Amino acid sequence: MKSGGRIINIGSCVGESIGFGGMAPYSATKGAVKMFTQGLARELGSLGVTVNNVEPGPIDTELNPANGEWAVVQKALVPLGRYGRPEEVAAMVAFVANPESSYVNGSNLKVDGGMTV
Secondary structure, eight states, rough: OOOEEEEEEEEEETTTOOTTTOOOHHHHHHHHHHHHHHHHHHHGGGGTTTTEEEEEBBBBOOSSSSTTTTTTHHHHHOOOSSOOOOHHHHHHHHHHSSGGGTTOOOOOEETTTTOOO
């Protein structure tokens, strides 16, 4: 990969904190993405390649709809009181892909409405 390259992982805010039971296996995999991002950022930084991890919270998708079975529980954990939109996650990805974010490296960027504060 050339200098100026970007690796952008998509993790989850539950890689940082678990708000309810039954999430341990999923959360463990997202925690691994977080640590992989940080390690790879350290290894590739000297080559001018940045590595970052975008960590969405509840996002309104077909797999996890804002009106689905788990919606009430998840919305209650989000200070903004709503699900995020795919465009909001895409905006964070676009930000870290941009050359103007070349000093952002090894970051775990939450797009979770404050769920993990």
